[in-house]
Amino acid sequence: MSRTLSLDLLNAMYGERTGEVVVVLMEISHPSFATVYVSSNPTTRVSTEPLTYKTVSNGIDYIYVPFTLQIPDDNDDQAPSTRFAIENISRDLVGQIRSVDITQGRATVTIKLCLASDPDFIEVEFPEFDITSAGFNANAVIIEAQIDAMTDIPYPSHTFNPAWFPGLHQ
């Protein structure tokens, strides 16, 4: 699927030398917590204690968090998926992941790309990916997400074992 990109972004992507910075903005949503807005670029300082930065895009403050992102793929034979690793700079992240009530549905993540020189203009948007797994270790929280997760996740979730279906094993 082709996308329409601005000339500024194309020049920044293909130029051998450029002063433009591509900024990734992410919005992580779930009914059990307030939407989390994060940015990949420390554009302006928010506070010194703790030392916090943000990017303002269309009136929303995206808090700077160091993370790496794998841009969603574009294969014909499977739904787009993505993976990102947030540096585990605070243990609050782990608590928030554990507190997600899965019965209220999956958390979703929207990924946007913009240029640091014009953060209000969203160059590319990857909307509403379902978060399918969230793991963590001492260094990072690793989250995987895909569009339309229902098509790739086994159903039913139970297996026909004696614990769930004792009648089958009598």
Next chain:
Amino acid sequence: MAVWPSGLPQYLLTDGYAQGVGDGRIRSQTDTGPGKVRRRTTAMVRPITGRMLMTGAQVEEMMTWIENDIFGGTMVFDFPDPITRDTVQCVMGEEMPVVAHAGGNIFSVTLNLEIVP
């Protein structure tokens, strides 16, 4: 926010002073030519290095301040900019202050700071 103690010298000595430029680039080496360079972030820390001469009592005061006010060198603090004399926000750089004896009750303290954006 912590402030560099007023009882300590407020400016770095000219001798040994060095200031760097924050590097927010990512460089890709090519087989030939000058390589490719692009900007990776818009906010960079600016490193400064310099020395101060302090008395023994001042060194003690600095050590106490580092331990109690900036918690072992982890917190941001106000520091007078060596060039503009304005107040800037700094953190301790990769190396913590190094104290060397300069003779008598005078000590040479080497500071490695980073001005945060």
